[in-house]
Amino acid sequence: MSILIVSQNRNPKSWVDTLKSKNQDLDIQVYPEVDRPDDVEFAISWKHPEGIYQNYPNLKVIASMGAGVNHILKDDNLPKGVKITRIVDEQLTKDMSDFVLLQCLAVTRNLFLHWQNQQKSNWKLKSYQTPEKTTVGIMGYGNLGQAAGEKLHKNEFKVIGYANSSKTINEISVYGKQNMDEFLTQTDILVCLLPVTSETKGVLNFDLFKKLKPNAYLVNVARGEHLVENDLIKAINEGFLSGASLDVFQEEPLPESHKFWEHSQIQVTPHIASMTDPNSVAEQLLTNFEKMKSGEDLIHEVDVDKGY
Amino acid sequence: MSILIVSQNRNPKSWVDTLKSKNQDLDIQVYPEVDRPDDVEFAISWKHPEGIYQNYPNLKVIASMGAGVNHILKDDNLPKGVKITRIVDEQLTKDMSDFVLLQCLAVTRNLFLHWQNQQKSNWKLKSYQTPEKTTVGIMGYGNLGQAAGEKLHKNEFKVIGYANSSKTINEISVYGKQNMDEFLTQTDILVCLLPVTSETKGVLNFDLFKKLKPNAYLVNVARGEHLVENDLIKAINEGFLSGASLDVFQEEPLPESHKFWEHSQIQVTPHIASMTDPNSVAEQLLTNFEKMKSGEDLIHEVDVDKGY
Numbered sequence: 217m218s219i220l221i222v223s224q225n226r227n228p229k230s231w232v233d234t235l236k237s238k239n240q241d242l243d244i245q246v247y248p249e250v251d252r253p254d255d256v257e258f259a260i261s262w263k264h265p266e267g268i269y270q271n272y273p274n275l276k277v278i279a280s281m282g283a284g285v286n287h288i289l290k291d292d293n294l295p296k297g298v299k300i301t302r303i304v305d306e307q308l309t310k311d312m313s314d315f316v317l318l319q320c321l322a323v324t325r326n327l328f329l330h331w332q333n334q335q336k337s338n339w340k341l342k343s344y345q346t347p348e349k350t351t352v353g354i355m356g357y358g359n360l361g362q363a364a365g366e367k368l369h370k371n372e373f374k375v376i377g378y379a380n381s382s383k384t385i386n387e388i389s390v391y392g393k394q395n396m397d398e399f400l401t402q403t404d405i406l407v408c409l410l411p412v413t414s415e416t417k418g419v420l421n422f423d424l425f426k427k428l429k430p431n432a433y434l435v436n437v438a439r440g441e442h443l444v445e446n447d448l449i450k451a452i453n454e455g456f457l458s459g460a461s462l463d464v465f466q467e468e469p470l471p472e473s474h475k476f477w478e479h480s481q482i483q484v485t486p487h488i489a490s491m492t493d494p495n496s497v498a499e500q501l502l503t504n505f506e507k508m509k510s511g512e513d514l515i516h517e518v519d520v521d522k523g524y
Numbered sequence: 525m526s527i528l529i530v531s532q533n534r535n536p537k538s539w540v541d542t543l544k545s546k547n548q549d550l551d552i553q554v555y556p557e558v559d560r561p562d563d564v565e566f567a568i569s570w571k572h573p574e575g576i577y578q579n580y581p582n583l584k585v586i587a588s589m590g591a592g593v594n595h596i597l598k599d600d601n602l603p604k605g606v607k608i609t610r611i612v613d614e615q616l617t618k619d620m621s622d623f624v625l626l627q628c629l630a631v632t633r634n635l636f637l638h639w640q641n642q643q644k645s646n647w648k649l650k651s652y653q654t655p656e657k658t659t660v661g662i663m664g665y666g667n668l669g670q671a672a673g674e675k676l677h678k679n680e681f682k683v684i685g686y687a688n689s690s691k692t693i694n695e696i697s698v699y700g701k702q703n704m705d706e707f708l709t710q711t712d713i714l715v716c717l718l719p720v721t722s723e724t725k726g727v728l729n730f731d732l733f734k735k736l737k738p739n740a741y742l743v744n745v746a747r748g749e750h751l752v753e754n755d756l757i758k759a760i761n762e763g764f765l766s767g768a769s770l771d772v773f774q775e776e777p778l779p780e781s782h783k784f785w786e787h788s789q790i791q792v793t794p795h796i797a798s799m800t801d802p803n804s805v806a807e808q809l810l811t812n813f814e815k816m817k818s819g820e821d822l823i824h825e826v827d828v829d830k831g832y
Contacts, residue, residue, distance in 0.1 A: 225649075307654070310680075314655065317679070318629040325626055325796070331639055334792045337785040339777035341533075341794055346615070347622065370678065371625070372618075469647035477645040484642045486649055488633070 218255035219505065220272065222247040223281065224263040225469065231260060231281075234494035238502055258505050263468075267293040277301060277508050279501055282492050283308055283360065285518050286412035286439060300518040301504055303497050304359070311490035312360050312409075312437065313367040319435045319461045320373060320405055324350050328459070328483055345404075347372040351429075353403030354378065355419075356410035356438065357390045358524075364409060376402060400427040408436045408443075411524035417441045425451035431458040437489040440466035445476070452481050463489045526563035527813065528580065530555040531589065532571040533777065539568060539589075542802035546810055566813050571776075575601040585609060585816050587809055589800050591616055591668065593826050594720035594747060608826040609812055611805050612667070619798035620668050620717075620745065621675040627743045627769045628681060628713055632658050636767070636791055653712075655680040659737070661711030662686065663727070664718035664746065665698045666832075672717060684710060708735040715743045716750050719832035725749045733759035739766040745797040748774040753784070760789050771797045 219235070219242060221228045228246045235242055245256065247268070256272040262281040269275055270293055278288055279301045288300055322328060324345045333340050352368050354361045357377035365388050369375045375388050378399045382392035391399035400406075406428060410416045420436065420443040434457060436443055445466065451457045459481035465474075468487055476482050504514045518524060527543065527550060529536045536554045543550055553564065555576070564580040570589040577583055578601055586596055587609045596608055630636065632653045641648050660676050662669045665685035673696050677683045683696050686707045690700035699707035708714075714736060718724045728744065728751040742765060744751055753774065759765045767789035773782075776795055784790050812822045826832060 311652075311654065314629060314679075315633060318626065318633055318635065321622060321626040322630065322635070325623060327626065327630070327635075327793075328639070330793045330796070331636065331791065333794075334785055337780045337782075339794045341796060341799075343799060344619075344796065346619065367679075371622075371675075472645045474645075477642060483639065485635075485638045486641070486647045488638070488649060488652065491649075491651060 217257050217509070218243040218245050218252060220245050220247060220250065220256040220259040220275075222259055222261045222264040222268070224265070226262050226281070231494050234498045235502070238498050258508055260501060261288060263287045264291070266291045269293070269295055269298065277504060277514065279303075279504060280518075281497075283490075284412070284439060286441065286523065289518075289520065289523055299508075299514055300520060301514055301516045302518055302524075303492060303500065304516045305492070305497050305500070307496045308490045308492060309360055309363045313364045315463070315489040316364040316407055316409075316435065316437060317367050317371060319437075320347070320350070320352055320368060320407075321371075323405055323433050323435075323459075323461070332480065348374070350374060350404050351376060351402050352405045352407060353399055353428075354407045354409060356408065356416075357385070358409070358411070361407075361409040362386075364407060397427055400424065401429065403428050403432055405433045405435060408434070408438045410438050410442055412439045412441050413523040418444050420444065420448070422447040422451055422456075425456050428456070430456075432456070433458050434460040434462075436460065437463045440464045440468065448482075449475065449479065452479070457481075459483070461485070463487055525565050525817070526551040526553050526560060528553050528555060528558065528564040528567040528583075530567055530569045530572040530576070532573070534570050534589070539802050542806045543810070546806050566816060568809060569596060571595045572599070574599045577601070577603055577606065585812060585822065587611075587812060588826075589805075591798075592720070592747060594749065594831065597826075597828065597831055607816075607822055608828060609822055609824045610826055610832075611800060611808065612824045613800065613805050613808070615804045616798045616800060617668055617671045621672045623771070623797040624672040624715055624717075624743065624745060625675050625679060627745075628655070628658070628660055628676060628715075629679075631713055631741045631743075631767075631769070640788065656682070658682060658712050659684060659710050660713045660715060661707055661736075662715045662717060664716065664724075665693070666717070666719070669715075669717040670694075672715060705735055708732065709737065711736050711740055713741045713743060716746045718746050718750055720747045720749050721831040726752050728752065728756070730755040730759055730764075733764050736764070738764075740764070741766050742768040742770075744768065745771045748772045748776065756790075757783065757787065760787070765789075767791070769793070771795055 221231050232244050253272050257274050257276045259278045261278050277299045283303050285302050326342050351374040353376050354365050355378045357379040365375045377390035379390050383390045461483040463485045507514050529539050540552050561580050565582050565584045567586045569586050585607045591611050593610050634650050659682040661684050662673050663686045665687040673683045685698035687698050691698045769791040771793045815822050
């Protein structure tokens with residue numbers, strides 16, 4: 217019985233080493249060098265090539281290396297009946313919150329503008345906005361959204377949330393679908409932390425951007441599929457948005473010729489808002505490996521229909 | 525009896541408007557258009573040209589527009605007996621803490637490196653350090669230092685302080701002069717928030733940089749006089765420091781030809797870590813104006829010998 221590691225754009229070796237350090241008897245195969253496909257029952261997966269899981273007749277579980285699972289679910293050729301799990305990791309949640317706080321502070325303090333001015337040897341004062349006067353609207357108020365919201369709130373930002381239904385969590389008002397416009401019209405900095413579902417794909421579009429406060433700013437740290445890329449350019453160029461920080465893209469790595477790279481009001485980071493540390497999540501993966509073997513319910517299993 | 529506004533590189537109009545809005549009967553003159561120098565008893569001052577205060581025979585108080593007063597005290601031709609005051613403003617303190625937190629998060633998350641990579645359309649992952657594993661050493665543990673330290677601590681950074689004498693304030697260990705080396709050898713990010721005195725001028729020098737943890741990073745948000753500029757370049761180029769964020773300089777605005785502008789490991793911001801909002805400090809200035817008139821003790825008066 218074997219564990220398969222499938223890791224595109226990430227280093228599989230650190231996963232093998234970390235898993236072996238927990239249990240040196242594990243039988244681990246690394247894609248694409250797989251001699252014994254029939255032995256594979258459990259795959260640990262990041263952005264696998266579509267269709268490959270058809271080649272493992274005894275596969276029972278595909279475990280995402282990250283919090284997101286859309287990179288798995290978007291494959292139309294997944295074997296039937298395979299269970300999908302996601303990572304739930306406090307460190308991953310905390311790292312994401314830190315990155316969102318960093319972006320919100322950088323926006324209010326004009327850090328990117330000052331950095332651009334430095335490239336021109338240009339000493340140019342610009343007054344700043346304080347967190348107390350800045351409303352951050354968080355779209356998607358699950359685990360990640362709530363943690364980011366509370367971190368921002370603790371650092372004196374005004375915070376509102378958006379989720380399927382309205383509620384108040386730890387003093388923060390979360391607006392539901394019926395009140396989406398009310399949420400948008402208050403928002404200076406829009407942070408997207410939604411899961412990818414058929415409903416949320418393309419939700420960051422021109423119509424939405426127009427409803428935000430004048431000169432609002434977008435931070436997308438969820439998935440590239442949420443954003444209609446041309447609509448972002450249009451909304452910035454027409455003055456509805458003052459700019460955007462994007463950590464995720466429809467195609468990753470972002471192609472060299474992509475217009476985002478060169479846009480002076482768009483900051484590109486290479487999907488580093490939160491990066492899974494194998495050490496920090498090996499235990500939950502191995503727990504599920506054991507649960508699978510003994511036929512128990514898995515932890516952090518994804519509802520495939522909902523998509524999260 | 526008249527108030528003089530002396531404001532180099534800053535807009536005097538917002539000061540006049542704000543003071544007038546509090547008391548429209550105030551007699552305010554703006555340097556250099558001063559018709560009645562004999563009427564001036566109270567000056568509100570930012571980076572005045574050296575020697576000018578000799579021209580006001582009845583001047584009693586020079587009030588700094590900011591928390592620092594070295595820009596006043598360094599003038600060897602101040603009239604004798606004139607009192608100096610500084611601004612103490614919670615908002616100014618808070619703004620400074622926010623900026624220090626922003627810099628520390630930007631450093632740990634490699635934000636400047638990612639921006640540089642963006643200019644080259646270069647998608648390049650780099651793993652980050654978490655706040656929990658990053659020790660920020662704060663030199664100068666007065667009002668500003670303590671506020672920054674507590675904000676960083678609240679955001680899970682490891683924080684230590686350095687001051688004249690050792691103490692523990694709200695769980696944070698502050699090292700005294702005898703233990704400076706112990707402070708330095710633990711420090712990943714060194715934040716300078718010292719006042720400028722004869723002892724602290726040039727304290728940020730090569731010998732000090734060599735004692736920090738390997739690849740340490742400097743954040744100077746105090747005053748340009750603390751830093752030996754060539755020593756910084758040397759320490760970065762020889763690999764003792766990984767970089768620096770500088771908000772203050774020996775000459776401001778930083779001259780166009782200065783080598784800091786183009787150094788890829790130095791981030792320049794134009795003295796904007798905390799900017800005095802006239803609205804937020806007009807009251808304390810006018811309070812001192814009234815106290816001066818009635819011969820009472822001033823608030824926030826500076827000990828000229830100590831320099832703070």
